[in-house]
Amino acid sequence: MSRAKQPPERAADPEKAASDPSGLMDLLGVAAVLVEADGRIDMWSPQAEELFGYTGDEAVGQYAAILLLHPEDREAGMGLFAEVMETGRHWAGPFPVRLKDGSTRIIEFRNMRLTDSLGDHYALGLATDRATVRQVERKVALSSQLVTQAPIGLSVLDTQLRYVAVNGALASMHGVPEADHVGRHFREILPGAPFTTAENQMLEVLETGRPMVDEQVVGRTRADPDNDHAWAVSLYRLEDHGGHVLGIASVVVDVTDRYEAARQAERAQQRLRLMADGSARIGTTLEVERTAQELADVLVPDLADMIAVDILDSVLRTGRPDRGEGPALFRALAVKTAYPTAASDAIIAPGHLATYHADHPAAHCFRTRKPLLITHLDSGDLSRIAADDAAAGLLAEAGVHTDMAVPLIARGEIIGVMGLARARNPQPFDEDDLTLACELASSAALSIDNAVLHQHIRSAAETLQRSLLPQPSPRRPGLEIAARYRPAQAFSEVGGDWYDVLPLSGDRTALAVGDVMGSGIPAATAMGRLRTATSTLADLDLAPSRILTHLDRITQGLDPFIATCVYAVYDPHHSRLHVACAGHLPPVLVRDGRPPELLDLPTGTPLGVGSGPFETAALTMNPGDQLVLYTDGLVETRDDPIDQRLDDLLRLLSPPCRSAEETCDLLLRQLRGPADHDDVALLIARARPLAGL
Incomplete structure (x- = not known):
């Protein structure tokens, strides 16, 4: 409920006030009896009928002592009546009364002398059940002790949320004296933003009558303006005996220790x-x-x-x-x-x-x-x-x-x-x-x-790796050549991938791509030794399969390393390509006017395993055709099937034809990810017409 629903203040309406009496007198059931000087009953209220059991007709005109007192109590009762009538002093106290049904009830009396305009005296007796009075007294005493002595904060606010009463404990919590609370609005005492919600909750309780129990409020008061405190607040709507709304009762318990413990x-x-x-x-x-x-x-x-x-x-x-x-x-x-x-x-x-x-x-x-x-x-x-x-x-x-x-x-x-x-x-x-x-x-x-x-x-391994790789000329007899090396990303170690372009006699060119299985400086060093050996063996003008056989023996001496490799020799005079593979992914041949294809080569075993001979395959490679050699870092990932990745490679190599340099950049851009964990060596050779032919 928002504060806008708060009822406006207005002056008391005397007519309405007369129609809305306090319910306390009804709760006590106070009876009025008027007795003449001679002891006869002159007036008998409806409450007297309810309290004593006699109707007005049965009581009026009767001697009160005879009607209401047991014989053994009449002398004492008449003595008290005489004293009131003679002295004018009132008398109050309990006295046993005989009811109409013959039973006895202890009645609490307030007796006083009245004098009419003629000077005649009457006795007015106000009476109620003593047990009811005691019950109310006990409740009042308990409430008074709770309000004044309880360590919890108690307050009563009217329907305008103005304080009617507070106890000392609440005044201490607020840092405002008890007297300074009375008549002031709740937000005047607690103006901080955290108390806006509490105000709205009070208005809601006033409107609905539903109590709010143990709601936590955290804020600061004048008692300790520099530190937060926590309170458990319960709110109850107060109504009189007739159900009319009187205001709000608030019960506040300081739970700062519990709040701090929970925070800790x-x-x-x-x-x-x-x-x-x-x-x-x-x-x-x-x-x-x-x-x-x-x-x-x-x-x-x-x-x-x-x-x-x-x-x-x-x-x-x-x-x-x-x-x-x-x-x-x-x-x-x-x-x-x-x-x-x-x-x-x-x-x-x-x-x-x-x-x-x-x-x-x-x-x-x-x-x-x-x-x-x-x-x-x-x-x-x-x-x-x-x-x-x-x-x-x-x-x-x-x-x-x-x-x-x-x-x-x-x-x-x-x-x-x-x-x-x-x-x-x-x-x-x-x-x-x-x-x-x-x-x-x-x-x-x-x-x-x-x-x-x-x-x-x-960085040291990458420097070593790059220093061991050649810088091939973009032109060889009958070939346009492009090569790239990309190290693994920063969170992975440099591997042992390499490529090589070696000139041979008769305008032939040897092309090699390999991958030492390992990483770091040791793998880069092993790669350098294999590349040196490949260069030396190429000068012997051996078939690709023989080259791989010798490299296999050399790699066995590089324990614990093994490597994969593709070695090819291109003869531009005859447009022939001879190629052998040692456990490596197949090269791609892109023929002019035909779809790219993975070469179906005898795979062979990786270098260093020493388990079998290698075979050389021969095929035609005409001007315009491209041979793509690569290491597995280009196509292998941890998430995608290798067949799918090889299909992606073939798709990227499909027409339109590009230069070898452009093709290198395209493949690396499309197939390499920012977090790829492996090196890539990529070598592309595109056949061109041999000059002078």
Whole structure:
């Protein structure tokens, strides 16, 4: 129910007030009896009929003592009556009365003398059942004790949500004296935004009569304006004996301890979730930048509103931290914010270099190797965590109010720093947050260091690999040649794929593509030895099958490596191609005017297995035809069937015909993915008319 449904205030309506009496008198059943000076009953109310059992006709004119008292009580009763009539002092108390049915009931009396205009005296007796009075007294006493002494907050509000009464416990919770509550509206006492919902709930209870039990409200009051408190609030609509709405009763229990315990438990669970999430998501690859970004993705927004991950530039360049003179030089690797914010422009963008002033948290971490927690930042402190005054202004605009910096330490060496901040999240970082950040940073630092180490090893292997591969001339007698080598992506090691173009006598050209099964520098070295051996054997002018036989013996000495290979010799004078295969995927021959085809060659066994002879196949290769040699990294994936991938290769090689260079680029662009895990060697030879013929 919205506040708009609140009934308007208006002046009391005397006529309506007369028609809506309090139900307390009805609850007590107060009877009125008027007795003349001689003791005769002169008036008898309907409540007296109900209380004593006699009708008015039966009672009026009778002596009260004879009608209502047992013989043994009459003397005492008449004495009390005489005293009231003689002295004018009222008398109150319980007295046993005989009812019409002969039973006895203890009646609570209030007797007083009345005098009419003629000076005659009468006795007015007000009576009610003593048991009923005691019951009401007990309830009132209990309510009074609860209101004044209970540690829970109690209040009564009218239908306009103005306080009618509060107890001391609630006044202490609100930080407002009891007297200052009375007559003031609920929102005057509790103006904060968290209490808007509570106000609407009160109006709903007033309207529907359905109680609201144990609803939690979290907010701040004048009693403790700097800290949140939690209360369990129950609301009940109050009605009188006739069902008329009087207002709202509110019962408030301070459950801050329970609330804080639940928050601590939730934070502990969150930390466990973050640790589990970090273990699963950080270090999934051997890419430095991606690992840093994974760390940022885990911590934002669950722990921080913004994060920056910086690595020492010397670590990226050399694999080792440089702790020389002068400020440390960092390279930003990852930045993330939980939402669009001006603070993004205050953070060094990924890929850029930066140095930090001596008071900056990153510089502190680099010097001390210890984390730094700043629970509260005012406007003057922002320059401490900002790169410059302009950045400090942006952080202030974004509302950054707490910060921490955590060193990234791997194998005993500091390799970088992680900075975290909060702006929209109002809670400052605490020691638990710092501990969690340090644990995740420690794990991430090792993954980043492993990625850096792998990157340097991979770079060395790739350099070695490329240095061992030839740079073939695009022209050979009767051939247009194009070749490509693509290493595996950053998270995989360089393999042993190679290609070669070897000139032979009589304008012939030897073409070779091979793949050493392995990775890293050892595989690249084995590849270099096989390529050297192939070049040496080619000078002997042997058939392709004999070349592979000799390479098989050489590879057996390269244990534990084995390799696959295709070796072909093209003779432009006779347009003949002789080719042999050792466990390698079949080459593709693209004939002018015909669909591309996979050559049906005797497969042979891989080099190094030593289990059988190799065979040479001969076929015609006319001008315009293309021979495509490739390693399995071009067509094999972890998700797609090899037959489907080979079909894709043939489809891409279908007309229109392209140059060898264009065909190389097309195949790599269409068949290679950004995360492919294997090297590719690709060699394309297109037959051309032999000059002078």
